[in-house]
Amino acid sequence: xxxVTAKRMIGEKxxxxxxxxxxxLLMSLATTASAAAxxxxxxxxxxxxxxxxxxxxxxxxxxxxxxxxxxVAAFNKRFPGIKVAIxxxxxxxxxxxxxxxxxxxxxxxxxxxxxxxGLVSSFQKVFADYAPPNAxxxxxxxxxxxxxxxxxxxxxxxxxxxxxxxxxxASWKDLAKPEYKGKVGIxxxxxxxxxxxxxxxxxxxLGKDYWVKLAANKPVLxxxxxxxxxxxxxxxxxxxxxxxxxxxxxxxxxxxxxxVYPAEGIPVTASAAGVVKTAAHPNxxxxxxxxxxxxxxxxxxxxxxxxxxxLKGAPLPQGASPSxxxxxxxxxxxxxxxxxxxxxxxxxFNYEQ
Amino acid sequence: xxxxxxGLLKYGWTTALVLILSFLILYPxxxxxxxxxxxxxPVAGSSGYQLSIKAFLDVIADPSVIKAFWNTLVVCFGxxxxxxxxxxxxxxxxxxxxxxxxxxxxxxxxxxxxxxxLVAGIAWSILGSPKTGMINVFLSKLGLGWQFNFYSSWGIVxxxxxxxxxxxYMFTSSALKNMxxxxxxxxAISGVSTFRTIFNITFPLILPAIIAGTMxxxxxxxGIYGIPAVLGTPAKINVLTTYIYELISGxxxxxxxxxxxxxxxxxxxxxxVLVQQRVLKGKSFVTVSGKAFKPRLIDLGKWxxxxxxxxxxxxxxxxxxxxxxxxxxxFRNFLYIPSIASIFxxxxxxxxxxxxxxxxxxxxxxxxxxxxxxxxxxxxxxxLSFAIGYxxxxxxxxxxxFIDVVSTLPIAIPGLVIGIAYxxxxxxxxxxxxxxxxxxALAFVARFIPDTVKSxxxxxxxIHKELEEASFICGHGLLATIRKVILPLIAPGLVxxxxxxxxxxxxxxxxxxxxxxxxxxxxxxxxxxLYEGGDxxxxxxxxxxxxxxxxxxVLFTTxxxxxxxxxxxx
Numbered sequence: 060x061x062x063v064t065a066k067r068m069i070g071e072k073x074x075x076x077x078x079x080x081x082x083x084l085l086m087s088l089a090t091t092a093s094a095a096a097x098x099x100x101x102x103x104x105x106x107x108x109x110x111x112x113x114x115x116x117x118x119x120x121x122x123x124x125x126x127x128x129x130x131v132a133a134f135n136k137r138f139p140g141i142k143v144a145i146x147x148x149x150x151x152x153x154x155x156x157x158x159x160x161x162x163x164x165x166x167x168x169x170x171x172x173x174x175x176x177g178l179v180s181s182f183q184k185v186f187a188d189y190a191p192p193n194a195x196x197x198x199x200x201x202x203x204x205x206x207x208x209x210x211x212x213x214x215x216x217x218x219x220x221x222x223x224x225x226x227x228x229a230s231w232k233d234l235a236k237p238e239y240k241g242k243v244g245i246x247x248x249x250x251x252x253x254x255x256x257x258x259x260x261x262x263x264x265l266g267k268d269y270w271v272k273l274a275a276n277k278p279v280l281x282x283x284x285x286x287x288x289x290x291x292x293x294x295x296x297x298x299x300x301x302x303x304x305x306x307x308x309x310x311x312x313x314x315x316x317x318x319v320y321p322a323e324g325i326p327v328t329a330s331a332a333g334v335v336k337t338a339a340h341p342n343x344x345x346x347x348x349x350x351x352x353x354x355x356x357x358x359x360x361x362x363x364x365x366x367x368x369x370l371k372g373a374p375l376p377q378g379a380s381p382s383x384x385x386x387x388x389x390x391x392x393x394x395x396x397x398x399x400x401x402x403x404x405x406x407x408f409n410y411e412q
Numbered sequence: 413x414x415x416x417x418x419g420l421l422k423y424g425w426t427t428a429l430v431l432i433l434s435f436l437i438l439y440p441x442x443x444x445x446x447x448x449x450x451x452x453x454p455v456a457g458s459s460g461y462q463l464s465i466k467a468f469l470d471v472i473a474d475p476s477v478i479k480a481f482w483n484t485l486v487v488c489f490g491x492x493x494x495x496x497x498x499x500x501x502x503x504x505x506x507x508x509x510x511x512x513x514x515x516x517x518x519x520x521x522x523x524x525x526x527x528x529x530l531v532a533g534i535a536w537s538i539l540g541s542p543k544t545g546m547i548n549v550f551l552s553k554l555g556l557g558w559q560f561n562f563y564s565s566w567g568i569v570x571x572x573x574x575x576x577x578x579x580x581y582m583f584t585s586s587a588l589k590n591m592x593x594x595x596x597x598x599x600a601i602s603g604v605s606t607f608r609t610i611f612n613i614t615f616p617l618i619l620p621a622i623i624a625g626t627m628x629x630x631x632x633x634x635g636i637y638g639i640p641a642v643l644g645t646p647a648k649i650n651v652l653t654t655y656i657y658e659l660i661s662g663x664x665x666x667x668x669x670x671x672x673x674x675x676x677x678x679x680x681x682x683x684x685v686l687v688q689q690r691v692l693k694g695k696s697f698v699t700v701s702g703k704a705f706k707p708r709l710i711d712l713g714k715w716x717x718x719x720x721x722x723x724x725x726x727x728x729x730x731x732x733x734x735x736x737x738x739x740x741x742x743f744r745n746f747l748y749i750p751s752i753a754s755i756f757x758x759x760x761x762x763x764x765x766x767x768x769x770x771x772x773x774x775x776x777x778x779x780x781x782x783x784x785x786x787x788x789x790x791x792x793x794x795x796l797s798f799a800i801g802y803x804x805x806x807x808x809x810x811x812x813x814f815i816d817v818v819s820t821l822p823i824a825i826p827g828l829v830i831g832i833a834y835x836x837x838x839x840x841x842x843x844x845x846x847x848x849x850x851x852x853a854l855a856f857v858a859r860f861i862p863d864t865v866k867s868x869x870x871x872x873x874x875i876h877k878e879l880e881e882a883s884f885i886c887g888h889g890l891l892a893t894i895r896k897v898i899l900p901l902i903a904p905g906l907v908x909x910x911x912x913x914x915x916x917x918x919x920x921x922x923x924x925x926x927x928x929x930x931x932x933x934x935x936x937x938x939x940x941x942l943y944e945g946g947d948x949x950x951x952x953x954x955x956x957x958x959x960x961x962x963x964x965x966v967l968f969t970t971x972x973x974x975x976x977x978x979x980x981x982x
Contacts, residue, residue, distance in 0.1 A: 160839065309946075
């Protein structure tokens with residue numbers, strides 16, 4: 060035990076202060092370094108600064124409103140100074156609006172995220188040259204359209220009403236089994252790009268006669284995904300193919316649903332998103348796209364939104380085994396087969412149009 | 413306008429009206445027509461634009477169009493019959509009988525109007541879905557072997573009948589209230605039974621109002637999407653609107669075919685208006701003259717309990733059950749109802765949907781936008797409709813028939829298609845109107861002119877010329893006469909037209925879908941976005957809020973209109 064003199068104490072305090080100071084300096088250096096590294100992942104600090112100066116961007120999207128708002132909220136955690144204004148409409152309506160606005164030179168969008176790749180062709184010229192920093196981590200199949208990137212990917216899974224006691228189906232083929240007769244809900248094939256992808260997957264991967272077998276099971280048809288998902292929640296039907304992002308957030312809130320990831324594969328529709336040439340906020344637009352396409356952005360979509368991602372190394376939704384196969388349609392067939400196959404589907408399912 | 417010397421004013425007035433209507437209606441309809449005979453968007457500067465009548469040929473040659481057309485006629489005809497029965501019954505009960513609580517019945521009978529068709533469709537699918545509908549869960553609990561399947565043509569007919577009865581009601585009730593009871597009294601004195609008086613005197617006297625209400629409700633049903641979409645699709649019943657919806661939501665959207673289908677609907681409506689004009693031509697329907705009177709109330713004796721009970725049953729069907737379904741949807745965490753007992757399980761309910769709704773920054777924005785748009789639409793549309801109605805029904809000005817037909821056209825165009833017509837027509841307007849609140853308000857004014865003009869028409873047609881003539885003889889000019897004689901007489905009608913406009917603009921969906929911007933997002937568009945997002949709970953919560961606002965508006969304007977009503981003061 061020794062006495063500590065007042066003087067020494069002062070001296071220790073001094074050196075403590077000095078050490079603290081150095082520590083703080085080092086730490087702040089480290090955070091700047093990590094911030095710089097993070098900025099680099101999203102396009103570099105120059106872009107971030109320019110984007111923050113613009114302070115806002117206008118996004119036209121076909122994604123669900125609540126999902127996109129979640130994305131924006133996560134984006135704003137990292138970049139609080141940039142406001143994202145959303146105009147949301149389903150693909151075909153959005154396409155019509157964009158075409159008309161382009162013709163009248165009144166396009167106000169900075170970023171466009173279209174659900175249906177088939178609908179972009181008529182206004183592909185509005186997109187600026189753009190690629191995210193992690194472009195090489197996206198599959199070639201999703202790069203067929205120049206300057207457009209799979210910002211949002213929707214996948215079809217099987218959902219069933221777990222409170223009803225119905226036996227869980229294990230595969231897409233199970234839906235055509237007699238025990239599910241009259242209990243299956245289906246969104247009509249022509250509802251949108253993702254239902255078309257699902258129909259295409261069924262015919263190409265599950266066999267030519269899958270539609271016929273499924274139709275024989277007298278499924279209940281729904282005009283779009285929303286009533287189908289709520290039909291399963293309400294027990295109107297007990298099983299059905301639905302978009303994972305329509306049911307997983309509901310399950311988190313406690314809905315009586317469970318999800319099956321069929322071994323045959325998950326038909327995935329990737330959106331076509333890009334930066335507009337005439338954007339009033341080009342830097343904010345690029346930053347938002349970079350962030351959405353980054354691992355951070357894609358993880359938010361998968362983990363909070365319940366969607367899928369085609370980015371290499373991105374997570375899968377909760378409960379999906381790592382061996383889950385994502386099925387991405389051939390981009391040429393996606394357009395060339397569409398009209399005739401939809402016609403066939405309508406005929407087989409006796410759905411008049 | 414009897415007094416001569418107003419030549420310049422006369423032509424100036426007509427020209428002004430025709431110009432306004434051309435901008436609001438003819439120009440967009442023309443763009444629609446242009447779109448229907450072309451391949452591509454008709455906006456200047458679009459690529460791939462070519463003239464072609466292929467869309468028309470496609471529509472006519474398509475057998476599913478004929479089937480959809482037939483389904484449409486069946487459900488709209490059935491729905492109209494029911495709507496007329498309900499509407500006429502209620503206007504008679506509330507205006508002319510001593511049924512107890514008739515003031516409350518009056519308020520109730522227009523309530524279905526407050527529920528947007530899509531919300532009504534959702535509410536009735538919660539109630540009447542064959543397996544899990546609340547009604548059917550209840551019936552099976554009672555051990556009854558039968559079920560109501562609202563996923564059927566009958567379901568659509570019944571819901572149409574309930575929801576469009578207010579149209580007939582609005583027309584006939586103001587006619588009944590402002591009717592001179594002299595003839596009825598004469599009949600009563602001569603010993604004619606009440607029943608015969610109703611059918612031989614009362615209803616024939618208000619025939620124009622009945623016909624106008626019937627026609628309007630029929631044509632409105634032609635254009636409704638929400639109800640047949642929700643109730644018809646599971647049963648594979650396609651009507652023209654669901655057919656059009658599929659055309660424009662497919663990939664690529666086939667607007668030209670949709671436009672062609674709409675043009676056919678427009679032609680049918682124009683024909684119907686011409687027929688109506690022909691039928692009513694040369695008949696006098698004046699019931700409000702210079703004499704003071706009080707509408708006679710019929711003492712129904714103990715029958716009044718029957719009319720009261722019928723009203724209560726209607727109230728339950730049209731208002732209480734769907735409202736209950738909405739409330740259950742809004743407060744229940746999930747809409748899974750395996751048994752009756754689970755409906756009353758308090759742990760299944762919470763405020764989570766509401767808190768999520770109001771944590772969304774867009775909710776408040778859309779509320780404010782909608783109120784702004786509603787006020788502009790009500791004021792501008794109300795005044796314009798009065799000007800049109802007065803010109804058509806009270807003057808002999810040139811082109812008034814033309815004005816009548818033109819101002820009826822928008823009703824024939826389904827909302828989704830009229831939206832694209834306005835987008836095509838107005839996007840190139842100078843002065844930044846596109847993307848502002850005004851373009852939405854203008855679209856609503858144009859779209860709802862038929863409803864307001866027709867609802868004003870009954871009060872306008874009933875006022876006897878002698879009132880105006882007396883005013884002219886006293887040396888008043890035309891404007892003074894309108895101000896001092898006509899306006900006070902039809903003020904209740906004008907106020908209820910404005911409130912109708914306000915209500916319709918809060919519910920409006922079709923055209924806003926194409927005209928809103930991120931800063932002018934209205935409630936109805938947000939509602940659809942929530943619905944399309946699959947979250948029925950939040951959708952129901954938002955519907956409850958929307959309905960509450962509408963109820964407040966209606967109560968407010970009912971009080972004002974009642975205060976202004978001349979007949980109730982005498």
